[in-house]
Amino acid sequence: MTRVLGIETSCDETAAAVVEDGERLLSNVIASQVNLHARYGGVVPEVAARKHLESIIPVIETALEQAGCTWHEIAAIAATQGPGLPGSLLVGFNTAKAIAYARDLPLIPLNHLEGHVYANWLLEARDGGPAPVFPAVSLIVSGGHTDLMVMYDHGVYERLGRTRDDAAGEAFDKVARLLGLGFPGGPLIERAAREATSRKLELPRAWLHGTYDFSFSGLKTAVLRLVREHAGSYSVAEIAAAFQDSIIDVLVTKTIEAAVQVNARMILLSGGVAANRALKAAMEERSPVPVRVPPPHLCTDNGAMIAAAGYFHYGTGLQDMLAADVVPSLRLE
Ligand code: KG4
Ligand code: ZN
Secondary structure (H helix, E strand, C coil), X not given: CCXXXXXXXXXXXXXXXXXXXXXXXXXXXXXXXXXHHHCCCCCCHHHHHHHHHHHHHHHHHHHHHHHCCCHHHCCEEEEEEECCCXXXXXXXXXXXXXXXXXXXXXXXXXXXXXXXXXXXXXXXXXXXXXXXXXXXXXEEECCCCEEEEEEEECCEXXXXXXXXXXXXXXXXXXXXXXCCCCCCHHHHHHHHHHCCCCCCCCCCCCCCCCCCCECCHHXXXXXXXXXXXXXXXXXXHHHHHHHHHHHHHHHHHHHHHHHHHCCCCXXXXXXXXXXXXXXXXXXXXXXXXXXXXXXXXXXXXXXXXXXXXXXXXXXXXXXXXXXXCCCCCCCCC
């Protein structure tokens, strides 16, 4: 029985969780800053870093308390090293490093995107089903990333495609702002789209044929033009639905093409946009192989995914813990 404490502060959630054997969630504490940033219409890095500093110790203490465990039962600390906002990353990572050093625990530096993928190993994401199997095609869709990867084994990734401009979540956020819906945009667009009574409006899809890359900025511009030139012809709900349909169609089509091409045995969805139930439904409907999607609260940033991923790196050893540092532009290859 191995319990890993996961710490995540790459953006605007201060999060810590205890996970047993990479799959059993014992606690999952998230101090969200969303209300703090909503008035600015986006995350303000300096404000985020200061708030992390205030929250990090209480969040970690609460995670241990809710897990009903003491430091003696923690085998390792996993913390997000990157990618993310430098000031935010520094708070969680340095706290993890200090505690690990003081308590003589292994420190496991983690890629935030790998964390998202590993949310699929938590029992909550499996609904009684088996753990994910390889090769798997992994679509990571978050506020900063749209990455289509093949996962051949634990920690072995090959990138097939990525976005050439806006990330999927970024597109949701920008379009929500254009439609006057607020921040963060994903859940608000999803809710608005559900209210659409007509599906007559169709927005463009950037297929970028022959590649597994994505592009969403044209779609955003199409919405902008629609709002400016045809205001009144369509309801916000109709535009939200057409936008969401377009983005989902491209994400699903490319992910399934990739799964067929590499003979994937499973599709793993993750990242904040995977919280979108319409995306989940479309992927499940069209996929020839089983689709895994964590429940919404494990799609958006959390510590459990970091602890789950940390378990699979447990024992790999970090040569020089004190020299470890954050890497704001860390990539997953
Ligand atoms: O993974 P995440 O919590 O943070 C990053 O690593 O970026 O993703 C946040 C993104 C935001 O852009 C947010 O609008 C989007 O995920 N998101 C959604 C939904 N919930 C969150 N997008 C579409 N539908 C949702 N239900
Ligand atoms: Zn994230």
